[in-house]
Amino acid sequence: MRKHPVPGDRLLPLGLQMLYEDRDIFVVNKPAGLLTIATDKQRERTAYHVLTDYARKGNAKSPHRVFIVHRLDREASGILVFARTAKAKLRLQGEWDRTRKEYLAVVHGKLDKRADTITTYLAENRAHIVHSTTDPRRGKPSQTAYRVLRETKAYSLLAVGLLTGRKHQIRVHLAGIGHPIVGDRKYGAQQDTHKRLALHARSITFLHPFSGNPMMFEATTPGYFRTLVGEFEMAAPPPCAGP
Incomplete structure (x- = not known):
């Protein structure tokens, strides 16, 4: 399998x-703070809008489209991976x-286990807050694997x-074991003074x-992570990256 290079001037x-881009897909590195796509009530610019403009080369009447595959x-x-055709x-x-x-992810505290898999059912309430439940009738089965790299x-x-791949799965699972992600005011401590969420989608492998x-593909780790935990080396892919 070939690891695709990351151009630094794109x-x-x-x-x-x-x-990366070809006639079928776009692969991008999204910065923190940028929406993948907006809801009907949100009118701000998103990754979807930027790529649509790019695909259409600024021509609003162009037939070229961009399709959401997943979200961050x-x-x-x-x-993030986007498709260029419905097919x-x-x-x-x-x-x-x-x-x-x-x-x-950078989390608060030190974990008791160096590696583990968190298994719960996840449900979403009317306030759009995701939470774990033991009732399979209320939630969807969810599994998150982790490995400690540095403390x-x-x-x-x-x-x-x-x-x-459930909504907010990593954030809810890590908060649920008492180690919320740094900067997560929704599922962690509301008084967390860190300005950004320390969660980064580092790599993806697909057909x-x-x-x-x-x-x-790999996305460069933001410097913010090294500010929190110091220098570290990454081997790709780690054993907990999924099936």
Whole structure:
């Protein structure tokens, strides 16, 4: 499998970085704070809007479109895959369970286990807050694997793999074991003074929707993570990155 290079000069508006493009897909590195796509009530610029403008080369009447394959939380940074045709989207989503996704997270405190898999059911309430439940009738089965990479007195750096892909899954699972992600005011401490969420979608491996070739991409880890835990080395892919 070939690891695809990351061009350093392909910056798009709003800090979006183009990692790869062909006639079927876009792979980008999304900065923290940028929405993947807006709801009907939100009118701000998003990664989807930036890529649509890019695909249409500024021509609003162009027939070129962009299709959402998956999403990242607004507060998180890292790799996103978009399709350029409806057929490519369907093929990617049809194989999404086989996609390997690796995240980095900095959490509060030191974990008792160096590696583990968190298994719960996740449900969402009317306030759009996701929470764990033991009742399979109320929630969807969810699994998150993690491995400790580095520890300091206050924080732990984790490599995290999603074995399922639920909304806010990593954030809820890590908060649920008493180690919320740094900067997570929604599921962690509301008085957390850190300005950004320390969650980064670092790498992804998937099959191209038409050639079937395996493709792997990595997004540079933001300097913010090293500010929190110091220097560290990454081996790719780690064993907890999913099936």
